[in-house]
Amino acid sequence: KAGVTQTPRYLIKTRGQQVTLSCSPISGHRSVSWYQQTPGQGLQFLFEYFSETQRNKGNFPGRFSGRQFSNSRSEMNVSTLELGDSALYLCASHPTSGVSNEQFFGPGTRLTVL
């Protein structure tokens, strides 16, 4: 089985621009979560999608948004980029709702905002 894939792996943007990151979960996984990893704040939960619905959201401004498609692939969008949005964005897929099982992480997208 292929693992979680994230595209692109690296991205450089300038302040004020917007960006879209993509995540393809493991086949059959219906839950996708997004995390932001920075040296200062560590790993912070952004949001989770299950069956195309946002099920939970972290404490991030409205500039951060996401969606999930019928094939479980997910995208996250950040509008009006700020320097502080520079981070590694990790996506995780989960096999079954309602069961505390392993989450499988992708390699991440490294976003640099100049």
Added chain:
Amino acid sequence: GDSVTQMEGPVTLSEEAFLTINCTYTATGYPSLFWYVQYPGEGLQLLLKATKADDKGSNKGFEATYRKETTSFHLEKGSVQVSDSAVYFCALHLNFGNEKLTFGTGTRLTIIP
């Protein structure tokens, strides 16, 4: 709110030394507990987990026991190798139907030959 407090790093050890990385948690319910490992340039990999009190998770020589009385989940390994050099994260998962993981700050481990 729920939180995880993890031993500050970085930690540097010689090969074959004994490793302990402390982790304690605060949660309003009965969480599942995890240790994840991150190698340079990669995402997170699950190292081990425990879903209820007194459970012991183990993998690749690493162990951690879910201690409800001390709200702890310390990671241990009897003899570390250079290949164990990585960043280790303790995490908890609380609610079914909600896959949010709450992570500690991470501990960078470097093993010297």
